[in-house]
Amino acid sequence: xxxxxxxxxxxxxxxxxxxxxxxxxxxxxxxxxxxxxxxxxxxxxxxxxxxxxxxxxxxxxxxxxxxxxxxxxxxxxxxxxxxxxxxxxxxxxxxxxxxxxxxxxxxxxxxxxxxxxxxxxxxxxxxxxxxxxxxxxxxxxxxxxxxxxxxxxxxxxxxxxxxxxxxxxxxxxxxxxxxxxxxxxxxxxxxxxxxxxxxxxxxxxxxxxxxxxxxxxxxxxxxxxxxxxxxxxxxxxxxxxxxxxxxxxxxxxxxxxxxxxxxxxxxxxx
Amino acid sequence: xxxxxxxxxxxxxxxxxxxxxxxxxxxxxxxxxxxxxxxxxxxxxxxxxxxxxxxxxxxxxxxxxxxxxxxxxxxxxxxxxxxxxxxxxxxxxxxxxxxxxxxxxxxxxxxxxxxxxxxxxxxxxxxxxxxxxxxxxxxxxxxxxxxxxxxxxxxxxxxxxxxxxxxxxxxxxxxxxxxxxxxxxxxxxxxxxxxxxxxxxxxxxxxxxxxxxxxxxxxxxxxxxxxxxxxxxxxxxxxxxxxxxxxxxxxxxxxxxxxxxxxxxxxxxxxxxxxxxxxxxxxxxxxxxxxxxxxxxxxxxxxxxxxxxxxxxxxxxxxxxxxxxxxxxxxxxxxxxxxxxxxxxxxxxxxxxxxxxxxxxxxxxxxxxxxxxxxxxxxxxxxxxxxxxxxxxxxxxxxxxxxxxxxxxxxxxxxxxxxxxxxxxx
Numbered sequence: 001x002x003x004x005x006x007x008x009x010x011x012x013x014x015x016x017x018x019x020x021x022x023x024x025x026x027x028x029x030x031x032x033x034x035x036x037x038x039x040x041x042x043x044x045x046x047x048x049x050x051x052x053x054x055x056x057x058x059x060x061x062x063x064x065x066x067x068x069x070x071x072x073x074x075x076x077x078x079x080x081x082x083x084x085x086x087x088x089x090x091x092x093x094x095x096x097x098x099x100x101x102x103x104x105x106x107x108x109x110x111x112x113x114x115x116x117x118x119x120x121x122x123x124x125x126x127x128x129x130x131x132x133x134x135x136x137x138x139x140x141x142x143x144x145x146x147x148x149x150x151x152x153x154x155x156x157x158x159x160x161x162x163x164x165x166x167x168x169x170x171x172x173x174x175x176x177x178x179x180x181x182x183x184x185x186x187x188x189x190x191x192x193x194x195x196x197x198x199x200x201x202x203x204x205x206x207x208x209x210x211x212x213x214x215x216x217x218x219x220x221x222x223x224x225x226x227x228x229x230x231x232x233x234x235x236x237x238x239x240x241x242x243x244x245x246x247x248x249x250x251x252x253x254x255x256x257x258x259x260x261x262x263x264x265x266x267x268x269x270x
Numbered sequence: 271x272x273x274x275x276x277x278x279x280x281x282x283x284x285x286x287x288x289x290x291x292x293x294x295x296x297x298x299x300x301x302x303x304x305x306x307x308x309x310x311x312x313x314x315x316x317x318x319x320x321x322x323x324x325x326x327x328x329x330x331x332x333x334x335x336x337x338x339x340x341x342x343x344x345x346x347x348x349x350x351x352x353x354x355x356x357x358x359x360x361x362x363x364x365x366x367x368x369x370x371x372x373x374x375x376x377x378x379x380x381x382x383x384x385x386x387x388x389x390x391x392x393x394x395x396x397x398x399x400x401x402x403x404x405x406x407x408x409x410x411x412x413x414x415x416x417x418x419x420x421x422x423x424x425x426x427x428x429x430x431x432x433x434x435x436x437x438x439x440x441x442x443x444x445x446x447x448x449x450x451x452x453x454x455x456x457x458x459x460x461x462x463x464x465x466x467x468x469x470x471x472x473x474x475x476x477x478x479x480x481x482x483x484x485x486x487x488x489x490x491x492x493x494x495x496x497x498x499x500x501x502x503x504x505x506x507x508x509x510x511x512x513x514x515x516x517x518x519x520x521x522x523x524x525x526x527x528x529x530x531x532x533x534x535x536x537x538x539x540x541x542x543x544x545x546x547x548x549x550x551x552x553x554x555x556x557x558x559x560x561x562x563x564x565x566x567x568x569x570x571x572x573x574x575x576x577x578x579x580x581x582x583x584x585x586x587x588x589x590x591x592x593x594x595x596x597x598x599x600x601x602x603x604x605x606x607x608x609x610x611x612x613x614x615x616x617x618x619x620x621x622x623x624x625x626x627x628x629x630x631x632x633x634x635x636x637x638x639x640x641x642x643x644x645x646x647x648x649x650x651x652x653x654x655x656x657x658x659x660x661x662x663x664x665x666x667x668x669x670x671x672x673x674x675x676x677x678x679x680x681x682x683x684x685x686x687x688x689x690x691x692x693x694x695x696x
Contacts, residue, residue, distance in 0.1 A: 071610060071650055084460050084498075091558045092430050095566030095605055097500055097507045154328065169408060171378050177321055239560045239607075240505060 024244050028056045030064020030077035031157050032181045033200040034233055037104065037264045038077055041252055044260060052244045058181070061157025068236055069093055074245060076236040079106065079157035079200075080164075096239045102232040103252055105267040107222040108161055109229070111189045111197045111207040118142040120211040123228055126166050129196065132173030137194060150188045150197035151176040158182065161231055162198055202265025223267050233266065334371040334385075335429040339691035340364050344684050366390050367691070368428060372397070379403045383417075396448060407458070414452040419444055420465040420494035421513055422554045422570055423601070432605050432613070432648065434660045434689050438621035438640050439572055439599025443515075443550065453492075465494040471517075487548060490517025496554075505560030513552045518545030519577050525591035529575070529626035532633055534591045546592050550574020563607040571600040576623075595637075596626045613648040622667075630671055635679055638667040646689075658691040 035058040042054035064076035069089045090098045128134040138144045152159040182199035189195040190206025221227040251257045258268040343361040369388035385397035399415030423440045424447045451469035471487045496511035520543045525534040552572035578593040601619035622639035646660030669678040
């Protein structure tokens with residue numbers, strides 16, 4: 001009897017699920033660096049594809065990846081590659097490795113106030129500044145003033161990228177002020193003559209981008225990889241895209257989608 | 271006085287009278303601005319303090335899961351209508367299976383983890399350990415305290431595992447999953463993952479630590495090596511691994527019952543304190559494939575030599591004796607996503623606690639092999655919640671052997687189980 005109940009229940013539930021279908025709503029969550037870019041993509045795609053709704057939110061790469069693992073977002077935007085521990089969780093939950101789609105190129109650039117005379121810093125100097133070894137602009141050829149550090153929060157992919165590629169995995173100085181989003185960092189540095197921050201290359205009002213190791217963060221240097229802090233921006237999916245999602249991804253990688261990348265201030269992937 | 275002169279006079283009077291007013295306003299504006307700047311500076315200072323405090327608090331991570339379930343175990347009489355029928359062996363009940371709360375303090379290269387389990391049976395400490403990663407290469411991590419032993423199914427959390435319980439072989443070999451000890455994990459750039467551990471066997475799944483004495487197994491050692499292979503173009507991932515548990519139990523008796531024997535062979539005497547092997551090896555694989563929404567196939571095979579727990583020495587006509595057992599166990603589980611919200615899973619597992627003894631000579635039901643075929647569905651429609659419906663079909667080996675005038679196990683007991691589980695994970 002109990003066997004019959006169990007098998008019957010399983011069959012009923014299975015048949016119901018087999019007939020269910022995916023909705024036309026696509027949710028995108030993750031990197032704050034990519035929010036504006038992703039919103040533009042969504043707006044343009046939706047204007048040409050009625051019936052498809054794309055909802056874009058930020059929160060940081062880490063937050064987006066968690067949402068992908070929890071199944072609460074369809075696409076995760078990330079400004080860093082997924083960690084092996086995150087891939088492991090995806091494998092456990094969905095039985096897949098995830099699908100990584102590099103969709104734009106960016107350089108993490110270092111911002112200083114427009115009135116700051118410093119033009120260039122080496123990666124080592126940046127490390128020393130952000131770990132608290134160098135605390136005065138005078139030590140790197142600037143004015144005699146205390147360096148005020150601005151950083152992103154630890155759920156940010158840019159935070160992780162900077163920590164891995166500039167700080168060599170060391171901890172940020174406790175003097176660092178962690179701000180929620182690249183715009184907040186740019187805003188803080190633009191108002192603080194002694195401030196220093198970092199973020200995506202697409203941001204620029206009221207601040208100046210430093211050269212790193214003598215290389216300017218311009219398009220050719222970032223695309224060629226000459227700029228030491230060049231990186232790819234990614235979209236992650238839990239499995240191979242189908243239907244509207246595939247159509248959206250294909251469009252993002254098309255010349256039209258990649259032209260939006262340039263409009264926003266990043267660089268096409270190819 | 272001409273019209274122009276009148277206007278000029280009026281203008282001069284207005285300017286002279288208005289001058290102090292303007293100066294006052296200007297002065298007042300400057301004062302206000304200065305106050306606002308001061309206040310903003312104060313707010314900035316407070317914000318910096320708050321940010322520093324929040325950054326500190328962010329090092330604490332609070333997570334856990336809660337499982338509530340209804341389960342029904344079948345009996346030979348089928349389902350009884352009266353739930354209070356004392357002659358009906360059907361077990362049907364609601365229960366809180368798990369109430370796990372995990373607190374982690376993540377200090378970057380070091381962390382401390384505490385996990386407790388709250389159920390109606392009481393509170394027990396499940397994990398309490400520290401992790402320290404070497405600051406130079408970051409390849410090596412030392413873990414010390416009370417934690418999961420290195421094995422795939424043990425480390426695969428109950429909150430994620432698709433079958434309702436772990437396999438028979440894992441439950442028999444690693445009761446409680448955890449033990450007290452220290453472990454090095456070596457992971458050089460994801461090339462491979464090697465775990466080397468030593469455990470004290472003082473916890474052994476019980477909820478309280480016991481003090482070991484002579485006859486208890488002292489330290490035992492474990493190792494697990496895993497390697498992941500990814501074929502991204504095919505959407506395929508293959509993880510391979512092996513683990514070993516090496517230890518021995520000092521005998522507190524000169525007599526041993528070999529795995530294939532029923533009674534003590536008096537000529538085969540050992541010295542008190544000689545080690546009886548508790549050593550086994552296991553092989554594992556997990557295959558992940560991005561096929562129609564994703565699927566995975568997992569399996570593990572373990573074989574080796576075990577000995578009875580120190581306090582449970584078999585009684586024979588001759589003398590108390592240590593019981594040796596050569597054993598074998600394995601499981602295979604298939605999991606397939608049906609849609610984004612639903613997942614189907616099927617699992618077969620088998621455990622033979624004594625492979626060497628002739629079935630006709632088995633003296634104890636604990637030597638009978640057991641297998642379970644389970645099938646089920648999971649639903650993930652609601653954030654944080656998993657609803658599972660699972661059916662386990664258990665089969666126990668039968669034996670016609672007569673022990674104490676009765677046949678040992680003439681018929682496979684009807685003990686299939688249906689489970690409906692609700693899980694909330696945070």
